[in-house]
Amino acid sequence: MAPPAGGAIVRMYRIGHGDCFLLAFGGDSKPVHVLIDCGYKPGSPGFLKSTPDDVVADIRAVTNDKIDIAIITHEHQDHVNAITKKRFDGLKVDEVWFAWTESREDKLAKRLRKKYGDNVRALVAASNRLAASDPAQARRISELIALEIGGEMEATPTRIAAAGTMAAEGGSDNKRSMQVLRGCSSKDPRCIYPHKEIIALPGAKSVRVFALGPPYDEDLLEDLDPHDGEGFPKHGLTGGSIAPSFAAAVNQNGKSGDAGSPFSARHSIQLERISRDAAVSRWFKAHYGTGAGKVGTHDDEIPSASKFRRIDNDWLLAAEHLALAMGNDTNNASLVLAFELGKGGKVLLFAGDAQRGNWASWAAKPFKDGEGEVEVRELLGRTVLYKTGHHGSHNATLTGNEMSKVPNLAWLGRGRYAGEFTAMITAVRKWADGKAGWDHPLKAIKTALMERCGGRVFQTDTDFARMSKHDEASDRSWNAFQQCASGNNLYFDYRIDPD
Template sequence: MAKKTTAKKAAAKKAPKKTKKAKKAKKVASKKKAKKPAPDAPATAAVNSTLKPPPGGAAVRMYRIGHGDCFLIAFAGDNPDKPAYALIDCGYKPGSPAKLKPPTKVADIGANILETTGGFVDVAIVTHEHQDHVNGLTSTNFPDLKVGKVWFAWTENPDDDVANQLRKKFKDRLLGLIDERANLMGLGNNAAAGELDWYLEFELGEEAEKYNGLAHAAAGGKDPAKSANKVAMKYLRECAPQDPEYLYPHEKIRPIPGANGARAFVLGPPRDIDKIDDLDPIGDENFGHEMAAAGAGGTPAGPTTSPFPRRHALPLDQAFTDDKFGDFFEKRYGSSPVPEPGDGKEISSNAVWRRMTADDAMDAGALALAMNNATNNASLVLAFELSKNGKVLLFVGDAQAGNWRSWTDGEFDDGGKTVTATDLLERTVLYKVGHHGSHNATLKGKVGSGRANLAVMAKGDSATEFVAMITAVEAWAHQKPKPDWNHPLPAIKQALVEKAGGRVLQTDSNLPAGPVGAGAAGWQEFISRVTETPLYFDLIIEA
């Protein structure tokens, strides 16, 4: 004992004496350590790789990737110790992850998915070919990813005649817009050209800050098939040992690879070009009359399609000298337009109002917006049923009005029993909200209308469990001058909050503060099923 005491004293003598300054710093540090978190601080869990579904149920991980979609679903598997994993989309709008608090990194999300799944995803699904759904699918973010099966919509099938018509129509529109951009640059209208850049970014997948040079290259013959979006989808295909499966609506009920009892019902997109071009809600499908004719960002939309195929168009700089049509254009749109005459007098064939100015060319933005919306409307729509006649998880991508209306155009044969879209919607307990809560990607409607809409969802026991997930970062969506989008539309957000009793999870928001209306009864049970981290929300769904 004496030796220990002596040694202790000796050590104390060797140790430097603490100054008043050091003692004061220690007290301050001690106070900081003991300080309690603010009452409104979110209760978050440490990020980890565990995603385990309950027996017969599922666990849904909604990644906070930014303004975009990335979901990992763990279904109860054939092997109780190994879930079946489904990855649905992985993309974001550039700049949006930095608007989250704290900011997220897509590489961290990729690493978490690889760790969670052990590097193997049973089925990887792309809903549609837009930047904010696919641009995270790179070898950098997912090195050595292995995939059992890849599911695409039928619109990606190279052997489908209707899909090929859509591809040609899309390419004609895209090349037309690229040409229009070049014309606008030639006219010195950089503002209008920049407007088109914004929309072209969606379709080609390049980041805005890099895009100007690529747009010039595109005008000189860039192949849209080599766009960043196409490259991302190609990488995903190469992660699987076999070709993708192309899914058709109402064709058949598909088992989830590796899952024990879970099945997928394909509701959309419709195999009908007119319905894919049918974009906007009508009548009581609208959430707010003021948005009835609005585009993706809440700005009025123009014509939904161009009336002229590319083969019937002439570049502006060739119109007046063309051997076949030059005289026609000179007489009606020539260099010496005639002012409009007074009332009752014949209008000249070269009236000034026939000419289109550079400012008028801003209308190309309306065509670009229509093209973007048509791509959204070609979204793969899946209703995942956890067990026969059981709970349903509805993932709609960015499906818009025409896609929604088509869900009730067909039925499913389940061993002699008919399953309808209405039946699936009534059993829905989770709705991945369409297009970040945009006005035309959730239909309001009424029960008994015979069409899919929010009012039909979550009936009976499903109503007490219904949860909505909105993939939106409002600080990014609302910034000006771009994008200045109403994502989510307040009327839709409010309707979801009311329907779900407050059980709404949004990418940029903490857990909801409390229940709304009838949500009070099961609120604590809901909270017990949710885990929040800076990287994701997890939601457990019991069988």
């Protein structure tokens, strides 16, 4: 990885369904290496069985065991779980960067972590209670919880039950991976706030870093799905307003008599009262018991004790909505960074898994640049590389046009940068669709990227030799791309030359 002076090489590791990027910038005296995330979903295949061990070994060989900047965009399993003490032992990191949400002093960050812990506890409790009555649903919830708990084992209800309490208290495998990375540096982690400053990349001061997200705004962090006109056609469940009330219900401690119920005590009859009060017991069995109940004189009259009148554990099925919402909350707290190759030069956009509220915040205000300003719309227009958000999912890339108020795909790679605009999608489609049921990448987003990029779209599960020019691309731009790109079983390399 020998980057051109003033330029960069981006290595996208084919680790499976997850993110791991090593960037090499032309530095002041030597290449500057930046690692962005290092994780994968257990069970998602790497290309031709490349392993996390292979990936980390390559990172260590390229950097000679010295990374200048290591960045974690957010604490999800598929972004951090390949960071283990064994793999990273002896590796040195000069600086570690996290989002401001990891700050140990920030009051909003503390409140968000409290909410996060409550939601993890609720989901683990729901998964435990569903394990006997609906094992398939319990496993589905476990797979979603696994993003929050982390580790390199595939999710099962048993594993989630054992790890859930520790995760809720901040002892997840994800946190341990982040702690391993902290331990590789002698400096405290740098917690990055958006729009605060333009950061000169240490060792490569011509490279400037713009932190666009996550927003320091709780409402925007909870704004997960595209608004009208902002989303690509999609399918599937999303989190909704049911999440907070569900979490409160399943987390009841029993002191108010509401334990395990979606309703308050004044709208409930506790089982203890039914068992000790003969009149109540008879009434309950007649109308809500397990028997068929009496049928009236009309043929179409419903039995008085029909099963549909009892919700039993059915309300716990809302746990999937909470799990999705919680996962999206974490995604939306992604650290979003734009790397500028020289003042006014090309831009590499790494969006993590940022979702609607994060995107909407990017252009909230310009960046101060000495006596002048840098407008985000103009900055994004110079984007030549877009790390596609959240494996190409429906709510992590917005659509619109260049005049839209909210940043979207049309803002990226404008004018003379359009002929070089390239995307990277960290997705294994067959695994995501077949095993996890995730629509990654969304067909409409992949199609839009192929058109905008003229076919210059890297995807984890697609060999470099199978990439082909789209009708929108000129022969000249495609040939230039071919000269800058290469790939093998372990990674793709892409060279970006300076202006």
